[in-house]
């Protein structure tokens with residue numbers, strides 16, 4: 719059964735038609751990677767699922783309910799960590815909880831737990847400028863996890879990181895999803911990298927240039943953790959590159 723349903727969605731910015739008539743769905747438990755040419759509308763789709771933008775026509779539903787704005791069950795993580803520079807790592811993670819009505823004490827306790835989960839114990843009192851890019855992105859991940867969402871939306875979350883940091887964060891996100899280590903059961907990730915998509919996702923959706931349509935929808939049937947050097951992995955890369 720579909721968890722997220724996108725039905726006959728239309729979206730334009732001025733005379734730029736991003737989606738004309740997009741219909742697709744995401745099932746509970748999927749890790750879907752969205753690939754496609756630059757500017758085709760992948761981030762726009764993610765922002766609409768996050769409730770940050772509205773379609774001009776058509777509907778987007780989460781568990782049969784219309785998405786009218788941001789929802790607690792759906793968290794979004796961007797390419798840059800978007801932390802508040804004047805708040806500590808701990809308070810950056812705690813703040814969204816306080817904004818939802820939790821006391822600072824309780825919020826900080828939960829924030830401590832998620833900072834520790836992403837490997838940042840001991841850095842609670844650090845300010846963003848005192849942390850590396852990778853550590854800041856981990857704070858952003860802890861902030862997304864702390865509200866205990868069910869769906870994690872990722873918008874090119876590794877593209878601003880150095881290759882080694884990106885690689886360890888990729889493995890950690892796959893693990894937290896695959897091993898059910900958090901409340902997140904479903905992930906939707908925008909990426910430019912076919913390799914990243916096949917390494918992480920169990921479904922790869924390829925979009926055409928604007929107005930974006932789904933040109934390929936491929937199930938990645940490989941065990942985790944994935945071996946990039948296996949012939950099967952290469953076969954999926956070849957299959958997807960044929961659409962790009």
Ligand SMILES: Nc1ncnc2c1ncn2[C@@H]1O[C@H](COP(=O)(O)OP(=O)(O)OP(=O)(O)O)[C@@H](O)[C@H]1O
Nearest residue numbers: 731734736754755756757758759760761762763908
């Ligand atoms: N707020 C906005 N105002 C005007 N135009 C916008 C806005 N957001 C997106 N666009 C336009 O909509 C189109 C789709 O943008 P979007 O960022 O969704 O694409 P994308 O596939 O995520 O691109 P990329 O892969 O380069 O990140 C682009 O032409 C972009 O310029």
